[in-house]
Amino acid sequence: MAAQNPGRSNFQKIAALSSLGLLLPSSIIIGLFMGYWLDKLLGTRPWLTLTFLILGIMSGFLGLFRGLKKLNIESEDDGDER
Amino acid sequence: MTATSADPLEERILARIPWEILALAVLLALGAGFLFDFRTGLFVLAGGAVATAGFIGMQSGLSRVLLKPKSKALRSGLGLFGLRLVLLLLIFSIIILTYPGKLPAFVAGFSTVIPVFLMEAVRAISRTRAWKS
Numbered sequence: 068m069a070a071q072n073p074g075r076s077n078f079q080k081i082a083a084l085s086s087l088g089l090l091l092p093s094s095i096i097i098g099l100f101m102g103y104w105l106d107k108l109l110g111t112r113p114w115l116t117l118t119f120l121i122l123g124i125m126s127g128f129l130g131l132f133r134g135l136k137k138l139n140i141e142s143e144d145d146g147d148e149r
Numbered sequence: 150m151t152a153t154s155a156d157p158l159e160e161r162i163l164a165r166i167p168w169e170i171l172a173l174a175v176l177l178a179l180g181a182g183f184l185f186d187f188r189t190g191l192f193v194l195a196g197g198a199v200a201t202a203g204f205i206g207m208q209s210g211l212s213r214v215l216l217k218p219k220s221k222a223l224r225s226g227l228g229l230f231g232l233r234l235v236l237l238l239l240i241f242s243i244i245i246l247t248y249p250g251k252l253p254a255f256v257a258g259f260s261t262v263i264p265v266f267l268m269e270a271v272r273a274i275s276r277t278r279a280w281k282s
Contacts, residue, residue: 100256
């Protein structure tokens with residue numbers, strides 16, 4: 068596949084790396100804002116912000132690991148095809 | 150990502166992203182500094198700097214992990230991501246506990262990574278279209 072369309076393969080790789088790079092910050096941001104909003108709503112500052120920050124970081128890393136595993140498998144498959 | 154594994158285009162895009170994140174954070178910090186106060190601008194800038202450092206760290210870490218054999222890759226990957234997790238947690242916890250009011254400013258700076266990635270994605274799509282036609 069990669070040998071047929073090298074340009075497309077590179078863009079796919081860039082897209083995969085970009086989505087991996089975006090995964091962690093977006094999870095952290097979503098977690099932080101949820102925690103911050105809930106803290107303001109319930110008056111529990113800063114505990115829910117901290118809790119949701121930890122949850123956001125954890126989910127980000129989990130997604131990162133999954134993506135990395137998938138990328139590793141795909142690059143191994145590419146190597147086999149060649 | 151590295152000289153041995155990547156082509157110049159990929160290398161160029163990945164090298165450009167940290168500078169774009171930082172440039173956008175500086176612009177946002179200037180805006181926040183004028184609109185709110187100097188300290189808010191500083192927090193926006195700090196958020197952008199953390200996002201830039203995080204991207205550079207992840208880029209070099211990922212390339213190292215992907216180039217290693219599978220058994221070693223898992224161990225070094227776990228170490229690298231563990232360290233990142235602790236660092237991020239530490240930075241955000243310090244801000245939450247010491248300057249809770251400035252958290253949105255810091256997160257705004259940290260979020261500059263999202264428009265930059267979207268911009269690069271749009272560029273890549275338009276380039277793919279040109280390549281197809």
